[in-house]
Amino acid sequence: MNQDRQRELARLLAGMRRDRRQQSGLDPALIPPDSTTAYRIARMVEEELGLPVAGWKIAAMKREMQEALRTDSPIYGRIYEPEVRLSPASVLFATQCSPIPEAEYVARLAVDLPPRSKAYGLEEVTEAVASLHPGIEMPECHFIHDARFPPLSAVLTDGAGGSAVCLGAAIEGWRERDIAGQEVVLSCNGVVRRRGTAAAALDHPMVPLTWLANELSRTGIGMRAGQVVSTGTLTGMLRPKAGDIYVADFGPFGSVQVSYD
Incomplete structure (x- = not known):
């Protein structure tokens, strides 16, 4: 996939984000051959949009x-x-665009985690976190989920569904609390839809955060102080309808609410 095709796809995706629109399928000539190319195009989308990166989703x-x-x-x-x-x-x-609310822990960074040759360790990344929050990620996809839905590499160029994230209040003393074992309950309009824990879904939020720190370091991108990271769904994927109100209850760690008006 040559540079011209990569840039063509980046401009298409940036336009769909600006216009908040979807399309069915993708020209086969624009489907990236692998994840490396896909992530390169995702970085081009950032250039085309010209927007600051407020954070990351995993x-x-x-x-x-x-x-x-x-x-x-x-x-x-x-x-x-x-x-x-x-x-x-x-x-x-x-x-x-095909929204999916997901209950997740969201970390906010206190310091930069820049690209470097030495791998980041779990303890170092944990110390780099300013705060940990209960959250709901609100992924979207600019490709319609139909028979022509493109392969994952195309979805990666679209930010892997990255869109918006909603944060609750910071969890006090989170480093000393049972983050991994706390049950999280996701309800819709007062009806429980899903339950989950970090232990079952991702071991602990610092595990995916450390993975991302090393992945972005390896590819020369890095992360910056103040950015947030939505660390991965604890409750799976659900499809909202207009008028739905989702509440993620993290027990003693607080709750988060998102409404699809």
Whole structure:
């Protein structure tokens, strides 16, 4: 896939994000041959948009989610400004592109984690976190989920579904608390839809965060102080309808609310 084709796809995706629109399928000539090319194009989308990167999303840390997303490794995408919101948040359903609310822990960085030759360790990355929050990620996809839905490499160019994230209040003393074992309950309109824990979904939020620090370091990107990272779904994927209100209850760690108006 030559540079001209890569840039063509980046411009197409940037335009779809600006216009908040979807399309069915993708010209085969624009489908990236591998994830390396896909992530390169995702970086071109950032250039085309000209928006600050407010943070990152991670998905598919464990095999079950990897199988659902047709990948053999974790994946990541960008969250652009101004898509980091505080709970309670609302979005206009009619403007959403195949939305999926997911309960997740969200970390905010205190310091830069720049590219370097030495790998980042779990303890170092943990110390780099300013705060940890209960959250709801609000992924979107600019390809319609139909018979022509393109392969994962095309989805990676679209930020792996990265769109917006809603944060609750910071969890006090989170380093000393049972983050991994705390049950999280995702409800829709007052009805419990899903339950999950970090232990089952991703071991601990610092595990995917460390993976991302090393992945972005390896590819010369890095992360910056103040950026947020949505560390992966604890409750799987659900399809909202107009008027739905989702609440993620993290027990003693607080709750987060998103409404699809």
